[in-house]
Amino acid sequence: MATPSLDRPALVQRLRAAGCVYAEDEAELLIAAAAGSATALTDLVDSRVAGRPLEHLLGWAEFCGLRVAVTPGVFVPRGRTALLVAAAVAVAGPAPAVLDLCCGSGAAALVLHGRLAPRWLAAADIDPAAVACARRNLDPLGVAVYQGDLFAPLPARWRGRLDLVVANAPYVPSDAVALLPPEARLHEAPVALDGGADGLAVLRRVAAGAAEWLAPGGHLVVEVSAGQVAALCAALAGVGLVPTVMRDDDLEATAVTARRPG
Numbered sequence: 001m002a003t004p005s006l007d008r009p010a011l012v013q014r015l016r017a018a019g020c021v022y023a024e025d026e027a028e029l030l031i032a033a034a035a036g037s038a039t040a041l042t043d044l045v046d047s048r049v050a051g052r053p054l055e056h057l058l059g060w061a062e063f064c065g066l067r068v069a070v071t072p073g074v075f076v077p078r079g080r081t082a083l084l085v086a087a088a089v090a091v092a093g094p095a096p097a098v099l100d101l102c103c104g105s106g107a108a109a110l111v112l113h114g115r116l117a118p119r120w121l122a123a124a125d126i127d128p129a130a131v132a133c134a135r136r137n138l139d140p141l142g143v144a145v146y147q148g149d150l151f152a153p154l155p156a157r158w159r160g161r162l163d164l165v166v167a168n169a170p171y172v173p174s175d176a177v178a179l180l181p182p183e184a185r186l187h188e189a190p191v192a193l194d195g196g197a198d199g200l201a202v203l204r205r206v207a208a209g210a211a212e213w214l215a216p217g218g219h220l221v222v223e224v225s226a227g228q229v230a231a232l233c234a235a236l237a238g239v240g241l242v243p244t245v246m247r248d249d250d251l252e253a254t255a256v257t258a259r260r261p262g
């Protein structure tokens with residue numbers, strides 16, 4: 001196995017040859033992460049060249065201007081999810097009660113903690129690795145992270161009282177998971193990606209749960225692909241929620257807010 005040189009150009013060349021588009025930036029980040037240890041740098045570069053996500057190697061990802069801890073196997077927060085966060089902030093009223101459902105690393109909750117002044121904020125995920133990671137990010141803020149299936153682990157007193165539920169749930173159709181880049185397919189948990197036959201299996205259950213857990217006038221905010229909007233809006237309307245679609249072409253992102261009437 002080749003030993004990477006501390007010589008930056010050689011390192012950049014090796015990363016570029018392995019397909020890293022932002023090889024210069026990645027080289028700087030990996031050198032910083034190695035903290036002067038040639039052995040550590042060798043391990044990091046070998047792992048990166050072998051296809052492990054940069055964020056899993058660094059132990060953090062940048063999301064909406066914040067550094068979010070990300071551990072192996074846990075979904076790396078994507079830049080496009082900034083639209084979901086912006087949509088949530090736009091519909092949130094004063095001192096909202098907020099839930100980050102399917103929270104992964106807890107990235108959305110972390111950002112919403114700083115942008116809203118929630119009277120209650122919690123996060124939840126079914127994957128123990130994601131819950132542990134989210135707790136690393138959210139424990140210091142006093143934000144509780146629950147483990148379980150969708151709304152099931154939440155304290156019952158919040159049923160019908162939530163003002164805002166954000167849920168970047170898995171929405172990749174099962175057949176399309178195999179087409180994802182290896183960084184996602186091989187290094188993120190299947191439960192974080194696979195949204196069932198049409199990609200909307202989890203989101204339909206999120207919609208049904210939100211219709212019960214939202215307060216009248218409260219909002220659900222989710223992310224989907226552009227091609228799923230019509231089916232998702234029909235599902236939201238089917239449980240009595242009123243959807244509004246937001247699109248950001250620069251982020252290549254689609255978010256849907258859905259209001260519980262009342």
Ligand SMILES: C[S@@+](CC[C@H](N)C(=O)[O-])C[C@H]1O[C@@H](n2cnc3c(N)ncnc32)[C@H](O)[C@@H]1O
Pocket residue numbers: 075076077078081101102103104105106107108124125126127130148149150167168169170171191192193202
């Ligand atoms: C696409 S990832 C998004 C993670 C995070 N919201 C983000 O944007 O970085 C989807 C997350 O949903 C979680 N998840 C999948 N099915 C779930 C379920 N039934 N109940 C709770 N969480 C679930 C996965 O474990 C994963 O962390």
